[in-house]
Amino acid sequence: MKALITGVAGFVGSHLAEHLLSQGIEVTGTLRGHSSLRHIRHLLPDMRLYECELMDQQAVDQMMTEIRPDLIFHLAAQSFVPVSWDSPAETLTNNIVGQIHLLEAVRKLGLASKVLIACSSEEYGQVEEDEVPVKETNPLRPVSPYAVSKIAQNYLGYQYYKTFGQHIVRTRTFNHTGPRRGEQFVSSNFAKQIAEIEKGLKPPVLYVGNLEAKRDFTDVRDVVRGYRMALDYCEAGELYNIASGQCREIREVIQILLRYSTVEITIEEDKTRLRPSDVKVLVGDYTKFYQQTGWTPEIPFEQTMKDLLNYWRNELA
Numbered sequence: 001m002k003a004l005i006t007g008v009a010g011f012v013g014s015h016l017a018e019h020l021l022s023q024g025i026e027v028t029g030t031l032r033g034h035s036s037l038r039h040i041r042h043l044l045p046d047m048r049l050y051e052c053e054l055m056d057q058q059a060v061d062q063m064m065t066e067i068r069p070d071l072i073f074h075l076a077a078q079s080f081v082p083v084s085w086d087s088p089a090e091t092l093t094n095n096i097v098g099q100i101h102l103l104e105a106v107r108k109l110g111l112a113s114k115v116l117i118a119c120s121s122e123e124y125g126q127v128e129e130d131e132v133p134v135k136e137t138n139p140l141r142p143v144s145p146y147a148v149s150k151i152a153q154n155y156l157g158y159q160y161y162k163t164f165g166q167h168i169v170r171t172r173t174f175n176h177t178g179p180r181r182g183e184q185f186v187s188s189n190f191a192k193q194i195a196e197i198e199k200g201l202k203p204p205v206l207y208v209g210n211l212e213a214k215r216d217f218t219d220v221r222d223v224v225r226g227y228r229m230a231l232d233y234c235e236a237g238e239l240y241n242i243a244s245g246q247c248r249e250i251r252e253v254i255q256i257l258l259r260y261s262t263v264e265i266t267i268e269e270d271k272t273r274l275r276p277s278d279v280k281v282l283v284g285d286y287t288k289f290y291q292q293t294g295w296t297p298e299i300p301f302e303q304t305m306k307d308l309l310n311y312w313r314n315e316l317a
Contacts, residue, residue, distance in 0.1 A: 004069035004113075005029045006054065006102065007076030008047075011180050012118070014039035016073055016224040021046050023228070028067050030054070030076065039180050054098030057105075064105035071231055072115040074102060077149075080184055081122065084146035095149035096156065103160045103168075114167045114231045117157040121174040121216070121243070121282055122147040132247070133216075133285035136172065136239050143279060154239065161237040169234045171227065174243035174284040178220035178304050179311035187217070187253050188308060194261050195312035204265045206258075209273030211251040214281040218244045219299035229293040243284025244297045256305045 003020050007013045008029020017040060020027050027047040029040070037044070052063045054076055077095045078084065084091040099117070106113055124134050125141035142148045154170050161168040181188035186209070196202045226242045234240055258265060289295055 001071065002026045002028070002067065002069045003071040003073065004067055005073045005075060006098075007031075008049070009035040009037060009040055010075065010079075011039070011182055012176070012220055012224060013073075013075050014043070014180060015178070015220050016075070016227060017043055017047055019221075019224045019228060025071070028069065030063070054101055055094065057101045060101040060105050061108065064102075064109055064111070068109070068111060069113050072102070072106070072113050073118070073227055073231075074099060074115060075118050077118075077153075078146070079120075080182070081144050081146045082184075084144050084149070088145035091145050092149045092152070095146075096152045099153050099156055103156065103166065106166060107160070107164050112167070114236075115157070115169070116227055116231055117153055117168060117170045118227070119154045119157075119170050119172045119239075120147070120150040121172050121241070121284060122279075123151045123154060123172060124282065125279060127279060127282055129281060132281055133243075133245060133283045134241070135285045136241055136288060158237060158239075167236040169230050169236060170239045171230055171289075172239060172241050172284075173223055174216040174218060174241070174282065176218045176220045176223045177308060179307050181220070181308060186250060187257075187305070188312070190254055190257050191305070191309045192312045192316075194257055194265065194309060195316050197265055198262050198313070199316055201316070204263055206254065206265050206267050207270040207273065208250075208254065208267055209270065211249065211254070213250050213279065214247045214283065215250065216243045216245070216247060216283040217253070217301055217304070218242065218297050219301075219304040222297045222299055226289065226293070226295045229295050230289075233293040234289075235292070240289040240292065241284045241286045242289055242295075243286045244301070245284060245286055246301070247281065247283040248301070253305070256302055257309055260306055260309050
């Protein structure tokens with residue numbers, strides 16, 4: 001069994017590679033020339049890396065001709081919401097065109113690959129309070145260019161399933177975090193700040209944005225387990241939420257992290273951390289995914305936060 005992971009050097013990609021390798025699956029991962037290997041260096045004896053620019057159709061065709069994967073996990077994307085406001089055209093182009101090239105290669109080569117497209121809960125956008133927990137049928141009201149790009153990826157997946165019969169499963173994953181999460185993402189940013197304060201690298205002040213936003217957090221290690229199960233058990237052409245089903249205020253995330261801190265820290269709002277538009281509440285209903293796969297989250301959120309803080313402590317050692 002051969003698997004291809006696009007964006008393998010990233011947060012989710014590195015955890016997914018670990019999970020697939022533990023199941024005896026042969027893994028090839030794509031990366032760009034400037035990609036850091038720090039999350040996957042420990043896996044290099046056991047997996048293959050393939051430098052491929054997904055924006056280059058010829059390069060993608062050549063890669064797919066060589067690898068001919070049984071499973072494709074398409075994770076590569078510009079995935080940071082604030083960047084999409086600064087670079088909307090680049091976000092849309094990168095996220096949409098790269099996926100088209102991948103699916104076109106599958107079509108032209110006549111591959112029977114099962115494809116997972118990692119979509120996002122950001123697609124739901126402005127969710128009303130009486131609409132939570134959010135089901136797959138909820139209206140889409142995107143509030144960022146990133147969200148629009150993920151909606152396009154989602155529907156492109158459906159179109160290639162419907163038009164060409166490709167085995168494509170789409171997952172809308174809600175907030176996921178854990179060790180290796182990029183420092184620009186909220187929970188990881190808090191954890192890194194705390195680790196820096198503990199080491200005396202900065203004053204004992206934690207800078208925050210909107211603490212009233214409510215989000216659904218799942219451990220990345222549970223998420224990648226779900227991605228593997230999705231290609232085993234989910235129906236082609238269908239869309240599935242992956243979530244914890246629990247809602248947490250960002251304020252609670254900070255409180256849990258501070259509980260594990262070794263120093264006294266005060267909290268201060270930084271207006272530059274506030275988004276131009278923000279979703280008040282986002283919590284997912286993963287009933288459909290559970291019924292299809294039997295998947296449920298297993299790692300407690302407190303453990304996720306502890307592991308995330310310890311990750312940054314080790315990084316700064």
